[in-house]
Amino acid sequence: MAEPEPQQVEEEEEEELPAWSLPADAVGRIAIPVEWPARVDREWAWGGSTGKGVRVCILDSGVEAGHPLVGEVQGPWSVAIGADEEPVVSEDEEGDACGHGTACAGVVRSLAPDVELYSVRVLGAGYTGSGPVLLGGLRWAIEQGFDVINMSLSTTKKQFASVLHELADSAYFRRTVLVASAHNMPVQSYPWRFSSVVSVGSHELEDPFALFSNPEPPVEFFARGVDLDVAWLGGSRIRVTGNSFATPHVSGLCALVMSKHSELTPFQLKNVLYLVSDNVGGRG
Amino acid sequence: MADGDHGDLRAAVAAGVLGAEDLYAELLRSVVEVARAIFGAKASSVFLLDEEADELVFAAVAGDEEQHLVGMRMPSSTGIAGWVLVTRQPLVLDDLENDPRHARDVAESTGYVPKGLMAVPLLHEERVLGVLQVLDRPRRSRFTLQEMELLGLFGNQAAIALDLLQRGRRARAVLQEGEGAAARLAEAVEALPDERREAGLNLLASLADVLRD
Numbered sequence: 001m002a003e004p005e006p007q008q009v010e011e012e013e014e015e016e017l018p019a020w021s022l023p024a025d026a027v028g029r030i031a032i033p034v035e036w037p038a039r040v041d042r043e044w045a046w047g048g049s050t051g052k053g054v055r056v057c058i059l060d061s062g063v064e065a066g067h068p069l070v071g072e073v074q075g076p077w078s079v080a081i082g083a084d085e086e087p088v089v090s091e092d093e094e095g096d097a098c099g100h101g102t103a104c105a106g107v108v109r110s111l112a113p114d115v116e117l118y119s120v121r122v123l124g125a126g127y128t129g130s131g132p133v134l135l136g137g138l139r140w141a142i143e144q145g146f147d148v149i150n151m152s153l154s155t156t157k158k159q160f161a162s163v164l165h166e167l168a169d170s171a172y173f174r175r176t177v178l179v180a181s182a183h184n185m186p187v188q189s190y191p192w193r194f195s196s197v198v199s200v201g202s203h204e205l206e207d208p209f210a211l212f213s214n215p216e217p218p219v220e221f222f223a224r225g226v227d228l229d230v231a232w233l234g235g236s237r238i239r240v241t242g243n244s245f246a247t248p249h250v251s252g253l254c255a256l257v258m259s260k261h262s263e264l265t266p267f268q269l270k271n272v273l274y275l276v277s278d279n280v281g282g283r284g
Numbered sequence: 285m286a287d288g289d290h291g292d293l294r295a296a297v298a299a300g301v302l303g304a305e306d307l308y309a310e311l312l313r314s315v316v317e318v319a320r321a322i323f324g325a326k327a328s329s330v331f332l333l334d335e336e337a338d339e340l341v342f343a344a345v346a347g348d349e350e351q352h353l354v355g356m357r358m359p360s361s362t363g364i365a366g367w368v369l370v371t372r373q374p375l376v377l378d379d380l381e382n383d384p385r386h387a388r389d390v391a392e393s394t395g396y397v398p399k400g401l402m403a404v405p406l407l408h409e410e411r412v413l414g415v416l417q418v419l420d421r422p423r424r425s426r427f428t429l430q431e432m433e434l435l436g437l438f439g440n441q442a443a444i445a446l447d448l449l450q451r452g453r454r455a456r457a458v459l460q461e462g463e464g465a466a467a468r469l470a471e472a473v474e475a476l477p478d479e480r481r482e483a484g485l486n487l488l489a490s491l492a493d494v495l496r497d
Contacts, residue, residue, distance in 0.1 A: 061367055098367040099374070099383060123370050127360035127412075128338045130370045153371035156410050181373060184429075185436035187407045189372060204429055227378075227426045234384040241376035241427045 006093040008272055042209075042277040042282060047257035051112025053262075054255040057146040058108070059137055060101030060153065060249075062092060062121035069106035069231035070117065078121035079137040081129045089120070091269030097124030103154055103240060104248040111208060111252030112259070113199045114177030118146060122153075131160050135167070142171045147258050150251040151180040151197075154189035161261065164191040172196035177254050177266045182219040193218045198254070198270055202246040204225055213277035221273060223249035242269020305456075308449045312344035315442045319418050320346040322438060323431070326420035330406075331358075331365050332446075333414050340365055340414065350396070351441070364403055365415045374404040374436055376427055402431075404439035408447040412468055416442060 023031070034120050037044050055074075065073035078092035096102045122137035134155065136268070141149050149171065155164070168191050171178050180192040182201040192199040195218075202225025203212055212222040224247030232238045250273070257272055258264065264272065276282030308435040312330055325345040331340040334357070342356040361370045364386070368375055378400040380386055386397075398419040406413040416439050473484045 008426060070320055097362045098364060099386070100367050100371075123367060124362050126338045127333060127366075127370055130361060156407055156412065164293055183373070184432055185374060185404070185407065187372070187438055202429060202432075204426075226429060226432075232383045233386065236382040236384065238380055238382055239378040241432060242374060244371070244373045252433065270316065 003046050003184070006134075024108070031126055032263075039158065039271055040282075042276045045131055045272050045276045046260060049112070049256040049260040051115035051252070051255040051259045052239060053114075053116075054112065054147045054259045055116045056108050056112070056139045056150065056251060056255050057118040057120055057144070057147045058105050059120045059122055059134075059141055059149055059151050061098040061123040062094060062096040062101045063105040063117065063119035064096045064102040064231070064233060065119075065237075067102055067106065067231045070102060070109055071238070073105070073119050074116045075118040076121070077119065077140075078124075079133045079140065080125050081132060085132075087132055087140075089136070089140045092119065092121050093152070094121070094124065097121065097235060099238075100152065100244065101232035103232060103238075103245060104150055104251075107208075107228075107245060107248035108252045108255065112184070112248065112255040114259075115252075115255045118144075122197070130226060131155060131157055135160060135163055138167050140175060142167060142176055145174065146176055148177045148179060148251050148254050150176065150246045150248050151191065154181060154183055154192055155187045156187055158188075161190045164192055167191075168194045168196045172266050175265055177251075177258070177269055179247055179251045181243045181256060184243050196266070198216055198250060198266075200225075200243060200247045200250045202241070202243050209253075211250070211273065211277050211282075212279045213274045221250055222246065225249075225255075305453070309344075310451060311445055311449055313346070313448075315416065316344045316346035319416060319438060321441075322434065323418050323421040325402075325418045325422075326398070327396075328416070329353075330442075331369075331415045331417070332406075333360060333369060333412065340369065343414065362409075364401065365417065368403040368405050369412055369417045372379045372405045372407060374402070374432065374439070376400075376402045376432065378423065378427075402435055403437050406439055406443035406446060408440075408443040413443055413446050413450070455463065 041147055047201050062074050063070060065076060065088050073268060076092040077089050082088035108115060120137045120141050122134045127135060164240060168178055179196040180197045180199050182192045183189045183197045191197055199218060199220050201219040201222050203210060203222040204226045205224060208224050210224060214220055223246040225240045225243050227239055228245060230240050230245065254269060257269060274280060316328040316330055329345040330343045332343040334341050336359050339357045340360050342353050345351060345353060360366055380401055381397055381399055400420050402418040404416050406416055476484050
């Protein structure tokens with residue numbers, strides 16, 4: 001990925017609308033050479049994969065590069081509100097404002113050791129403006145074409161819901177997988193409720209590869225999120241609980257699958273996650 | 285309209301504004317004391333968001349030793365409380381003494397570094413009011429999702445009560461501005477004869493709708 005210059009996050013330009021149809025003589029040209037096995041299992045999904053070649057973006061509080069559990073961070077970026085009240089993305093020099101982004105990065109690295117990690121810090125610049133910063137950071141991350149964006153956060157503000165919805169759909173069609181934390185409190189929040197994202201809640205098991213498909217959405221998957229050992233500030237490690245830590249487990253699994261099967265769309269990837277879930281018999 | 289209705293209006297206004305300040309402090313103390321009791325924790329505290337200053341204000345604490353902290357302010361989006369406020373996601377952390385930055389920051393302001401911390405956003409409808417923290421619950425066994433749910437449910441209840449009282453405080457602040465337009469409007473409506481009073485109330489309701497749009 002070319003290193004982008006600090007830039008203002010532009011509103012997406014209005015695209016010229018094509019007419020969607022498929023003439024009979026074009027059928028042969030859109031053959032999709034994919035070979036699906038008779039049974040999708042974990043060996044097929046990620047056997048032998050280390051996540052190599054997959055770019056994972058942690059949209060969070062920043063990431064402490066060089067932490068023993070995190071390693072290299074290819075691109076640390078941060079989002080702030082510029083002079084004209086618009087979100088501006090620039091290279092980040094502050095690292096992690098909390099520890100949480102570092103924890104998430106470490107979880108992804110533990111499952112998919114060879115991924116390229118990127119950090120977009122959307123927290124730490126104040127509560128006021130945090131909504132536009134989040135939207136600006138997400139829009140920018142989608143524009144960069146990351147393969148996976150880990151979003152362990154949500155907003156309860158309805159005014160942001162429609163823009164988040166558009167961004168989530170835009171990511172979906174660009175083959176960027178948005179993995180978002182479900183809320184474990186009785187409130188309406190976004191973007192995890194949208195069907196174009198992969199939403200994640202916690203289970204209590206200790207196995208980092210234990211994955212469950214929820215037969216009663218909107219939460220679609222459960223991953224490890226209780227009492228786990230994670231990276232924290234200053235090279236330290238602490239124990240944590242929360243859906244926000246289950247989410248990078250699924251991001252890591254997505255990276256493993258995408259490294260091996262780069263042709264998959266987010267929809268197909270979600271199906272693979274379903275097929276390899278423990279409660280669907282996906283352990284093989 | 286009967287005379288009693290004037291009394292009802294006055295009573296409603298009075299209920300909304302009188303004693304709100306005392307109740308507010310009492311509720312905050314109760315929230316942290318109950319939170320501490322539920323989890324058998326060493327301490328509990330509430331940070332409230334001051335949107336104008338864009339800061340978190342240390343509003344109440346259960347535990348005598350730390351009472352001097354009430355009123356302390358910090359940036360709204362840094363540290364653990366800031367993360368919880370902005371992301372609206374609850375967090376449970378243990379072995380916090382391993383985190384040198386957190387330990388130093390906290391020790392400088394409190395002289396006390398918790399080993400464990402549970403933090404939950406105080407959310408009501410779309411608004412985030414602040415963050416409730418429970419410090420150093422006993423670690424009898426692994427943390428469970430049941431405890432997380434309990435934390436969320438209690439945080440939710442506390443937020444509903446806080447929101448109600450915050451509305452009361454704001455109403456009082458408006459009404460206490462003796463020359464304020466709202467106070468004069470309320471007085472004017474109260475002074476209306478019965479036959480015109482309903483029309484006056486309808487007018488105020490319409491005005492409120494227009495302002496909301």
